Amino acid sequence: MERCKKIGFRLFQGHFFAHPEIVSGRRLSASQAGLIQLINLASGDSETVRIEEGIKHEPALAINLLRIVNSVGHGLSRRTTSLRHAITLLGRRQLQGWLQLLLMTPAGKTPDASRSPLLQVAALRGRMMEMLIGQSHPRDGKLADQAFITGIMSMMPAAxxxxxxxxxxxxxxxxxxxxxxxxxxGMLGKTLALLECFDADDGQGCDVLLGQLHNVDLDRGTLNTCLMDSLRWVNGNTEGD
Structure with a gap:
């Protein structure tokens, strides 16, 4: 990868970028520490006004949040200019996931999975986790939300x-x-292990884990379908950004 980068390649992707380079005790940057504080506020029972106050200290973050909420996908009849309203419309779970993706983004840039291999892997894994849990537990919305967070968080050591x-x-x-x-x-852990085997082209490992999930309607065909749908979702999220 470094040789390709030196001779002019600019776009990279693949499982290589999911391998962490661990440095125990590494200090986080000020922007990373600020994002972690906001993630903790969003994942806890903090009042919306506290989250709003934290975002106000990050002007670029505030602008991006308003841009996302005012996108066509939210179907609003008029533009939202209030950070508090934007936080409410986006929802705590979605806000938490978005902030975690931002934590993987180089300083001064916005999260764009089409330009960041690590973000692409994280978004893809989060979406696949969410879809697989949705397939096996279609009525458990909370578990599906946890699945998305689990998928993203599995990439944090690398990020x-x-x-x-x-x-x-x-x-x-x-x-x-x-x-x-x-x-x-648990179900989340076994599903994560299944995806890790799937990412590593470990067919035997996939079969073992699918066997352990024998009470759940999952098979190799389901994995391939979720992969295709998740790739469409990731690519759709980056078009026009």
């Missing part, structure tokens, strides 16, 4: 260069998500 246990000390997560990330426990 921050920190071991997962140090990330847990800084970012507030629900116990089910932490257990899935640390020991592949």
């Amino acid at each position: 921050l260069g920190l071991p997962m246990n140090e990330i847990f000390e800084q970012i507030t997560l629900e116990p089910e998500v932490m257990e899935a990330l640390s020991s592949h426990a």
Whole structure:
């Protein structure tokens, strides 16, 4: 990758970028620390006014939030200019996921999966986790939300260069998500392990995990379908940004 970069290549993708370069005790930048504070506010029971106050200290973040909420996809009859209203419209779960993607973005840039291999992997894994859980537990919206967060968070060691246990000390997560990330426990953990085998082209590992999920309507065909749909979703999210 470094040789290709030196001779002029500018676009890269692949599982290589999901491999973390861990430096225990690494200090986070001021912008990363600010994002982590906002993630913790969004994932907890903090009042909207506290989240709003935190975003006000990051003008670029505030502008991007208003841009997202005022996009055509939200179908608003008039533009939203209030940060508090924008936070309410976007929702805590969506805000948390967006902030976590921002945490993987180089300073001064906006999250664009078409230009960042790591963001592409993170967004793709989050979406696939969400879709697989939606397939196996169609009536459990909370579990699907947790699945998306789990998928994104699985890329945090690569994004921050920190071991997962140090990330847990800084970012507030629900116990089910932490257990899935640390020991592949529960439905979320087994689904994450399944995707990791799928990403690594480990067919035997996929079959073993699919066997462990025998009470769930998942198979190789479901994985391939979710991959295609998730790729469309990731590419659709980057068009026109």
